[in-house]
Amino acid sequence: MKSALLFCAAVAALWAQTGQPPLPRIVQKDGRYALLVDGAPYLILGAQVNNSSAWPAMLPKVWPAVEYLQANTVEIPVYWEQFEPDPGRFDYSLVDTLLTQAREHHVRLVLLWFGTWKNGSSHYMPLWMKRDPARYPRVTGANGRLVDSPSPHAAATLDADKHAFAALMRHLKSSDPRRTVIMVQVENEAGAYGSVRDYSPDAQKAFAGPVPAKLQAALHKSGGATGNWSEVFGADADEFFHAWSVAHFVGEVAAAGKAEYALPLYTNAALRDPLQPGPPSTYESGGPTDNVLPIWKAAAPALDLLAPDIYQSDPVRYLKALDLYSRPDNPVLVPETGNLPAGARFFFSALGHGAIGYAPFGIDYTGFSNAPLGAPRLNEESLAPFALNYKLIGPMMREIARLNFEGKLQTAVEEKEDHSQTLQFGPWTAVVSYGVPQFGPGNHPKGNPEPVGRALVAQLSDNQFLTAGFFCRVDFRVSDAASAERREFLRVEEGAYRDGVFKPIRIWNGDQTDWGLNFTSAPQALRVTLGVY
């Protein structure tokens, strides 16, 4: 606590001196991460807009959805085709509009650089590039046919992308002293569908050459620096070669931008099936899928993290995807997730994995739906479960981010067959059950009609917890069998954090605590002090 206060004082002093809030950055401690914004842990309660919604004419349909959701951060594209209409001539008007309007709406931005790759293709390249496919080529498939994906071996494409991305970051540096933009996504779902790798003459030459020593060292591969891709990686060679090539390209673009303005940078992944991935021909090859994360880490050190776009609706797969991307070398960020109402509970799963941010996709009222990935119609009714999450967590997002960074927060999320779950905090066990009445014993929880329950519990001190949730009961027991039934609620306070301090509005007692702490659809946060009688 003392060091946190000293740190805040140092940040405040620097801020006063420079007249600028410090740069957002990601910090790591004991394998856990925090995104610092204005010098303190920040949780991205995000909303990602539809792909074609970043145009000024569309923004009036964006803000009402963002406001209804109570998001604190909007993830929004910057289109290369708009940004560089002629070679070397940059149009900053759209970015400037986004900055102005985001400030008016009191939200931060994560800009998505739709550059060389967008969902494996190059559809956002400027027209002058599209008209010169010989200079800015696509991937050549094994059969010699062109594939609709940019080649990562094209030097001219890389040069152009680096130049444009550096211009974007340079512009942000000069036009965003308030740090409205807190992070930038470099490319969008890079990789290729339709060919596991590029078979163009340049690619073939590199494939026949030695695996870069840097990669071999990072993967602790024997085989010597002279081994070519097939010799070192056998059956995985094609996919790993494409992953290295794409990652190297994206890493170079990221580094060029970071040299101008050192904001946190990341790129996102089109996932392969987390449980039964199948061969690379069945998913987007070369992107940061779970099996090639170490390759991406070695090839693209300028990226602060690799982020999963999670559109799974099956909880086992959703949790597995989170597991695969929460690694000691990778902070968890869910930059896109489906907006189907039933999926709202997975926000709590992301929190339980220490996520620094989370954003449902397609949040605007432009009338587009990406069903079946998202809701068939996006409106207040379909957004309500997501809005509930943010209404609860918004007022305490700094505390939640800090508690997560300190490793004190755990969550529970209802699954169809799993009506009761436990979270362990030293001698205390938090029991979360679903489908019990508010009044009366809950010995046989039957689950909610739909699995929408979710809870978080964070340890504030030895015997004090913060808990909150929806559609569930949270209770505590002492792990020691002799006193298991003798837990006592010394005090249960409902309240909210203001300026980092928990301000109670009432004490829960009587019916409200006799059967455990029951959460409904009301956003309620409780500070619970426990004892044993």
Ligand code: DGJ
């Ligand atoms: C993932 C992409 O990253 C998004 O831009 C969008 O195309 C969704 N898929 C589908 O709506």
